[in-house]
Amino acid sequence: MNRILVTGATGQIGSELVPALRKKYGPENVIAAWHKTQPDRELLAGGPFCVLDARDSVAVEKIITEYRIDAIYHLAALLSASAEKDPQLAWDVNMNGLRNMLEAARKFTCSLFFPSSIGAFGPSTPADNTPQDTIQRPTTIYGITKVTGELLCDYYFRRFHVDARGLRFPGLISYKTIPKGGTTDYAVEIFYAAAKHKKYECFLKEGTRLDMMYMPDAIRAAVELMEADPARLMHRNAFNVAAMSFSPEELYHAIKKHIPDFTMTFQVDPARQAIADSWPHRMDDSAARMEWAWRPEYDLAAMTKEMLEKLSHLR
Ligand code: SER
Numbered sequence: 587m588n589r590i591l592v593t594g595a596t597g598q599i600g601s602e603l604v605p606a607l608r609k610k611y612g613p614e615n616v617i618a619a620w621h622k623t624q625p626d627r628e629l630l631a632g633g634p635f636c637v638l639d640a641r642d643s644v645a646v647e648k649i650i651t652e653y654r655i656d657a658i659y660h661l662a663a664l665l666s667a668s669a670e671k672d673p674q675l676a677w678d679v680n681m682n683g684l685r686n687m688l689e690a691a692r693k694f695t696c697s698l699f700f701p702s703s704i705g706a707f708g709p710s711t712p713a714d715n716t717p718q719d720t721i722q723r724p725t726t727i728y729g730i731t732k733v734t735g736e737l738l739c740d741y742y743f744r745r746f747h748v749d750a751r752g753l754r755f756p757g758l759i760s761y762k763t764i765p766k767g768g769t770t771d772y773a774v775e776i777f778y779a780a781a782k783h784k785k786y787e788c789f790l791k792e793g794t795r796l797d798m799m800y801m802p803d804a805i806r807a808a809v810e811l812m813e814a815d816p817a818r819l820m821h822r823n824a825f826n827v828a829a830m831s832f833s834p835e836e837l838y839h840a841i842k843k844h845i846p847d848f849t850m851t852f853q854v855d856p857a858r859q860a861i862a863d864s865w866p867h868r869m870d871d872s873a874a875r876m877e878w879a880w881r882p883e884y885d886l887a888a889m890t891k892e893m894l895e896k897l898s899h900l901r
Contacts, residue, residue, distance in 0.1 A: 589654050590616045591696075593640050593687070594661030596623040599701065599755075599804065601763040603659060606805045608633050617653050621662060640683030643690075650690045659699040659808065660687045666705050666861050668767025669728040680731035688742045688750065697749035699812055700739050702824035704756050704797050705769075706732035709864045716866040718826050718873040725864050739823040751811050752824030754869065756797030756831075758804050759889060761896040769861040773798055773837060780841045780848050781897040788834045789855040795867040799829040800884035800892070807880060814878035821877065826869040829882035830889065840890040 590607055594600045595618035605628070607616045613633035618625065621639050629635065638649055640662045649655070662683055669676030684700065691698045707716060708724040722733045732754075739750035757770025764778070765771045772790050779786035799807075807827050832840075838850045874880035884892070 588615060588656050590657045590659065591619060591649065591653065591655045592616065592659045592661060593619045593638060593683070594621075594663065595629060595635070596620040596625045596763070597661055598758060598760060598763045598765040599801070600661045601626075601629065602760060602801050603661070603805050603808065604629060605632060606809065607659075610809065617649070617655065619649065619662075640686055641678060643686040646686045646690050647693070650694050650696065655694070655696055657697045657699075657812065658687055658691060660684060661701055663701070663731070664728065665765065665768035666726055666728040667769055667771075667858050669731070670726055670857060670861065673727040676727045676731060680728070681734060684735050684738060688738060688748060691748045691750070692742060692746045697751070697812065698739065699808055700735055700750060700752035700823060701808070702732045702736050702752050702754045703728070704754060704865045704869065705729040705861075706736060706754055706824070707866050711866055713867045716826065716869040718821060718870065726861055729864075736823040743822055749816065751814075751819070751822050753807055753811060753874075754824045754826050755804060756799045756828060756869070758799055758801055759893065760801035761893055762801070769858045769865075770796060770798065772834065776834075776837060776841065776850070777893045777897055778900065780845055781894060781900040784845055784847055785849045785851075786838075787851050787853045789853060789858055790834055790862050791852055791854045791859060792835050793833050794859070794862050795831055795833045796862060796865060797828050797831050797867070797869055799827070799882065800889040803829050803882045803884050806883075807874075810880065811874075811878055818877050821873050825874040825877070825880070826871045827874050827880055827882075828869045828871040829884060830886045831868040832886055836886070837890070840886050841894065844890065844894050
């Protein structure tokens with residue numbers, strides 16, 4: 587891997603993946619591509635960057651040839667709640683963007699990372715210990731684009747030998763960039779609210795158990811998967827990866843250990859609750875553990891402690 591393009595570089599994952607890749611592979615070798623959201627100074631100063639709409643195949647190929655890209659982390663996509671508000675746009679961005687990236691990867695021999703999600707599962711999937719290979723009939727447009735993306739990436743691998751690999755990310759928790767338009771966003775908002783106001787109104791109801799992961803584990807998982815020995819990979823798109831699974835009240839109690847007067851109330855958003863109710867509670871990630879030695883480092887207690895330390899300046 588020599589020259590890497592990261593799309594969606596200003597998003598929740600991209601804003602942490604780009605600095606990590608620049609540290610590992612050299613700043614000049616990681617091109618940060620953004621579209622709607624302006625980058626911060628750190629991203630602009632840290633290495634090459636460009637504006638790119640992944641739906642524009644001509645622009646995609648121009649960037650890939652100009653920078654002699656040989657690896658793509660294609661992160662640009664709409665999240666679940668935003669996608670449900672505009673399904674046509676979600677299909678356009680999530681699918682046509684991916685297709686253009688896969689085509690460019692085929693023509694110019696690039697490897698490609700594709701972030702799938704717990705959203706690739708649906709209500710007919712076993713919710714506990716969700717197997718690596720199981721029923722995938724999601725009921726959201728976001729999930730439909732993720733399953734289609736998984737299949738398309740595997741197709742490009744089998745048919746055209748494109749080295750496409752992916753992860754089914756849980757809800758991701760981070761302190762650097764706030765996620766936009768996701769169903770699991772409550773698990774990030776709650777930390778900001780706890781640090782600033784010591785109170786939070788949760789949009790998912792009590793007992794809504796979902797897989798979650800702290801961003802450093804997610805970044806490491808993506809990089810480790812892309813570096814894994816291909817001979818060991820029985821699966822490709824996409825691996826279940828898990829780190830912790832909790833409900834809003836369990837997260838609340840974990841935060842309350844550090845902020846004893848923190849309070850939480852509930853104001854359920856039916857749209858996002860319906861999405862969450864269709865997703866698994868806890869994925870079985872044994873295939874990732876066996877095939878490329880995946881291990882999470884952060885559990886709920888360790889993640890909560892670090893999140894509150896990092897956000898302590900808000901108090
Ligand atoms: N975090 C994402 C969302 O809530 C799921 O992949 O949409």
